[in-house]
Structure formats: C-alpha cells, structure tokens
Amino acid sequence: MTNIQYNVLKTSTASIIHQPTNCISDNEPPECWDLKQIKYFCEEYPWIYFKNKKLGCKLCLKVNLNIEKKPESHVRVSSEWTQCTIAPSGDTIAKQQASLRKKISKHKGSQPHITAESIIERSKQETFELQVLKTTKLQFETTEKIFRTAYFIAKNQRPYVDMPKLVDLQVLNGISMGRVLQSDKSCATIIDHIANEMRIKMCKDIIENNRKLCIIVDESTTLSKKTMLVICLRCAIGDAFEVSTFFFDIVELNCTTAESIKTAILDNLFKYNINLGFLKNNLVGFVSDGASTMLGRKAGVGALLLNHFPDLIVWHCCNHRLELAVSDTLKEVNGVNHFQCFFEKLYSLYHQSPKNMRELKECAESLEQRILKIGKIFTIRWVASSYRTVRAVWNNFAVLHKHFLEASLDNTRDTKERSKYAGLNKMLTSNEFILNLGILLDALHELSDLSCQLQNRDLSL
16 A cells, blocks of 8 residues: 555554454354354454354444545455455354354455554544644643743843742643643743844854854943943844944853953853864954953953953943043032932932922923933933933922922921022022033033934944
C-alpha cells in the first residue's frame, strides 16, 4: 500500500480503533468448536469474532468501514471475513474443524489482512503521536501567554508581585494560563531569560552586519548599597539602519577602580561573542560622565581602552557637561541661593503636610487653575526638572499668593506660622523676585530644550 492510500485511511481509522462494532455483539461460535478450542483460537487469533456460528475478522471489518467512507482508496479486503460469513465445510466435525483452521491460517497470511494489520497499528501510533503533539502545543501556548505577561511587567516597570494577579485576571477572563510559572520568582527568571535572548539577538545582528558601535557607561548604586555599572550601546540595529542608543546590561562591580570597570565592560561584551578582534575593527567611541575614574588622562577607563583600541574616541557626555556648566554658573551667581532656599521651603511646605496641599488645591479650584507639581531646583536631576519646578511656581503664582495671604490671616494658626506665611508672601510678591523668576524661567526654558534634545536616543552629532 502506498503512503497516499494510507493517508486516506488513517484519519478515520484512528477514530474507531477503540470503538466496538454491532457485528461483534453476537458471540455465537461455530458448532464444531468446543469451549477449549474457542478459548485457544480467541487467544491465538484475537482478531477473530463470531456471528451466527460463523467467523469474521475485526481488523478487516474496521478497515472496510473506512473504505466505504473513502471510496477513492485502492485498498481491498476480503468481503467474506468482513461480513462474517466464513463457515466450516465437511460432513464430519473433524473435517469442519480442519477447514476452519485452514481458512484462518490462509487469511492470516493473506496480503489484505496483513495490510489491515499495518493500517491499524500505524493508526494507533499516529493517534498517540498526535495526542503528544496536541499536548505539547497546548503547553507552548500557555507558556507564550505567561512570557507575554512577564514581558508586559518588565516593559511597564511593574513589580514582580503583579504576576500572580495578572494571571488570575486573565483566568477570570476565560484565558487558559496553565498551572506553572505563575509566581513572582518565575516572573523574575522569565524576564532575565527574555533579556538575555534579546541581547544575544542584538549582538548577533551587530556581528553579522559588522556594525560600528559606541559604548556608553554610568555608575549607579542600588538600594542595597551595591555599586552597579550601567552599559548602553549606540549602533544601528535591524533593517532600518538608523543609529540608536539602547540599554544593554547592568553589571555589579566588586571594585570601582578603572581597571575593574574596564574588565567588567569587556567581559560583558565577550559573553555575547563580541570579541576583541571585532571591537578593534568596530568600536569607535566610549562615553561616560566626567569622573576621574572614567576619563582620567593617565589611568581612567577611557585611557585604558585606548591602549587596546588606539582609534577610539573618548567623549564626555554632553548632558553631563551641560549640568556641570549650570552648576559652575550657580556658584558664580550668589543671588540664585535665595531662589533655592525659597523653593526648598515650598517643597517641604506642600510635600510634608497634606493639610497645606489640600488648602492649596482649594485655592486653585476657587481660581479655576490647575496645580502643577512643585519640586526642587538645581539638584542632582537634569536641568529640565528644575525648569518644570520654576514653571509650576510661575503658572501657579496667583494660587500661591492667595494661599499665603489666607494662611497669614488665619487666626486658627499660631503667630509663628502666620509670620512664616506672611514672609513667604512678601518674598513672592516682591518686584525683584518676580523679575528674577521670569529671567530664570526663560534661561531654564532654553537649557531644558537643549537637555531634552541631548537625551534623544537617535540624536547624532
């Protein structure tokens, strides 16, 4: 039988392998057999069945049923054995027994019966394999859903403990999520795996397309007081060939010396098959802040990398340069200190007292204005953050004046507190403060635009 013939039969054959047929229900054996012979032949030839004192073949019957459903099949079986019409011949019991034995032996070795056995056996195997494939496919589908959920948590910077809650939510919506990989620990492991696979894929693209790349690093400290090194890469990824800056990895540092930082950077790249030979031909830049450990002329990380890569361009981060320039300017202009003190008082006044914040909101509602967030200025954050705080005071000037005035006249407050609000209101409404606030707002507006542009991932000099 050809594979085409087998394929025609196997689908429908598999569905009735374990189903009893009506023809087998009549259990009346031939009269020439005693109980011992019936037991022997049923054990020796399990495919035999009885009907109306005649013999038939179960296997040929099952295959014949499928042939009737699939008439295009070229497989043929014995009609006598499928219809259970095999009767003994002879005028004595011995002759009848001999004729049945001969017919059973002949049918067992016949090509139609052997073909039927092969079809049934192969169908059983296919059924098992299909069931395994179906189970495996279902496991893959549930695992994909779990991985997408974990990726959503990482992409949106959600805590890992959200994983069980999101899984329960999807189950309530009727989505099958399986029974494993649903804890916060599993979520952390899955995210690490996804991140590692993404790095491998990116590095493979960089190597295969011989991309030029730049390394950008910065030190940071975790809540547990561990020193970490953030590594970013700048290069073209994918088919767009657009240069972009993207986060690559974060490495724990056992030591903050220039040598250990250089080793950590190179070892991390080597781990993803970006070897020294590739870096010598394709590493074009190294960017960091202005710390002496990073950009020291003799023993900084940049100087150590130049020993390996003589054509490397070592660059001081433009945004860090801007922040240092602003910081140096503030040291020269003493008048800004009064502004910093005033904004520090505003920050502590409204962030440490829900009562004051509620009163400020009531004043804003009465003036039909929206409260903007008031933070600190000229701290370790980018200059754009300082601009947002100064703009908040500028836009909410009337609201702050109304609150300060009402609080300074509120008899429910003690004298010290009323005097504090009166002093804040006096400074807020002074001509000098308003002029300086406007000048500072204009200057920070320009610096903020420059800072935001320098932070763009696709920015190129």
